[in-house]
Amino acid sequence: MKLAILGATGDMGYGLALRLAQKGHEIIIGSRLEEKAIAAAEKAREEAGVSNVFGMANSEAAKNAELIVISVPTAGHRALLEELKATLAEKPVLDITIPFAFKPLRYAPPAEGSNALETKAILGDNSRVAAGFHTISASLLTDLSHPLSGDTLIVGDDADTIDIVVELAKSIGLNAYNAGSLLFSGVVESLTPMLIGMNKRYGSNHLGITVTGF
C-alpha cells in the first residue's frame, strides 16, 4: 500500500515509516519542508535497507498516497487538517496524535473530545478517519534490532479503514484490535500520558498495553 506519513521527520512517524517500508509498503515521508522530508527519506532507506521510502512536502505527500497518517504534535494538528482538508476528506486517514498538556503531564483534548474527533469534525461526516498506535512507543518503532510486539487498539467509524489499519499494524508484528467507534478515541489517546508517567516510575521507555481474555 502507498502511505503518506505527515510529520514522519519526527520519531513516531519515522519509526512507523521504517517498519512499514521493511514490509514492502511504499512510504512517503511528509514534512512542512520538502528538503527535510527528502533527507529523512534518504536516512530511512539507508537505515531500513530499503528503496521504497520517498520524501515530499505534506500536501504533495497526501495527494500521492492511498492512506494518510497524521503524526504531528497537537500544536500543529488543527492547522494541518484544515490546510489539507480537500485531499484528506477523500481518503482513509489514520490519526496517531495525542493532545498533551504539561505540569502536570495530562491528557488535554480539544473541544471535540479527542484529536481524532477533531479530525473528523474538520474533514466531515463522510470522511474515513481511524485512530490507533497511541500505546506503541517511538523508541520501540525506531529500534530495528528488536522485532515489534504488543497490542494496539484501533478505533473508527468506517469499517474498511479500520480493517486496513488493523492489517497494517499486524504486518509489522503488532496485535491489532478493532476497538469500536471513533467516540472511544479519547479513551485510547488518553492512555499515553498515563503510560509516560508509568515509564518514569518503572524505568522503561516503552510500556504498552495488553488485551487479555480471548
Ligand SMILES: NC(=O)c1ccc[n+]([C@@H]2O[C@H](COP(=O)([O-])OP(=O)(O)OC[C@H]3O[C@@H](n4cnc5c(N)ncnc54)[C@H](OP(=O)(O)O)[C@@H]3O)[C@@H](O)[C@H]2O)c1
Ligand atoms: N513519541 C511517541 O512515543 C508517540 C507514541 C504514540 C503517539 N505519538 C504521537 O505521534 C505524534 C508524533 O510524535 P513525535 O514524537 O514524532 O512528534 P514530534 O517529533 O514532536 O513532531 C513530528 C513532526 O511534526 C512536525 N511538526 C512539528 N510542529 C508542527 C506544527 N506546529 N505544525 C505541523 N507540523 C509540525 C515536524 O515535522 P516538519 O518540521 O518536518 O514538518 C516534526 O518533525 C504526536 O502527536 C505524538 O503525541 C507519539
